[in-house]
Amino acid sequence: MGNSALKAHLETSQKTGVFQLTGKGLTEFPEELQKLTGNLRTVDLSNNKIEVLPAFVGGFQQIKSLTISSNKLTSLPNDIGKLKKLETLILNGNQLKQLPSSVGQLKSLRTLTLSGNHFKEFPSGLGTLRQLDVLDLSKNKIQVVPAEVAELQAIEINLNQNQISTVSPEVSRAPRLKVLRLEENCLELSAIPFSILSDSQVSLLSVEGNLFAVKKMRDLEGYDKYMERFTATKKKCA
Numbered sequence: 001m002g003n004s005a006l007k008a009h010l011e012t013s014q015k016t017g018v019f020q021l022t023g024k025g026l027t028e029f030p031e032e033l034q035k036l037t038g039n040l041r042t043v044d045l046s047n048n049k050i051e052v053l054p055a056f057v058g059g060f061q062q063i064k065s066l067t068i069s070s071n072k073l074t075s076l077p078n079d080i081g082k083l084k085k086l087e088t089l090i091l092n093g094n095q096l097k098q099l100p101s102s103v104g105q106l107k108s109l110r111t112l113t114l115s116g117n118h119f120k121e122f123p124s125g126l127g128t129l130r131q132l133d134v135l136d137l138s139k140n141k142i143q144v145v146p147a148e149v150a151e152l153q154a155i156e157i158n159l160n161q162n163q164i165s166t167v168s169p170e171v172s173r174a175p176r177l178k179v180l181r182l183e184e185n186c187l188e189l190s191a192i193p194f195s196i197l198s199d200s201q202v203s204l205l206s207v208e209g210n211l212f213a214v215k216k217m218r219d220l221e222g223y224d225k226y227m228e229r230f231t232a233t234k235k236k237c238a
């Protein structure tokens with residue numbers, strides 16, 4: 001991509017606070033963005049070939065939305081934790097296996113989307129994200145939903161299309177969790193904790209495409225209580 005085209009983008013971004021450069025074959029995060037650290041609010045570099053997110057991203061103190069989907073990222077810099085105003089972080093379709101612990105410092109983060117990466121374990125340290133509403137970890141290789149999920153503030157957790165065979169009963173203690181998506185995993189009926197049905201806030205438990213017929217869930221202890229929450233939510237939305 002020519003320098004003049006990039007310069008034009010930068011000039012526009014200076015005025016709007018938005019930098020969007022998608023599908024241009026970029027192999028590096030544009031260094032020129034350092035000049036805009038003071039006023040950038042939205043960055044979208046999806047569908048490129050970026051392998052490394054440089055440490056200087058920590059300087060984007062005003063940024064609220066960062067999207068780098070469908071690139072080649074294998075890790076994130078610790079400095080990402082400095083983005084105190086970041087509300088949306090979308091990193092679908094990369095090669096991430098873990099997150100730096102500094103992600104837990106993103107105090108404003110509401111949406112964290114990591115679909116289609118290489119996670120084999122549920123990322124730790126997200127319990128400190130007090131504003132987190134939506135966590136998308138679909139299309140990874142996660143096998144266990146650990147007890148630590150009870151600490152998350154998320155309203156919705158999407159774990160569709162993983163390799164999950166174990167769900168900790170502690171998940172029922174997640175204080176705001178309303179939607180838990182577990183479609184197309186490796187769950188037996190016996191792996192569904194009764195506590196999620198009887199003693200949680202979950203009003204939508206999505207389990208199609210596992211190793212049991214969904215209608216068999218009706219036989220589980222606590223299913224009636226779950227259906228009361230499910231029906232009440234449906235009525236609210238009607």
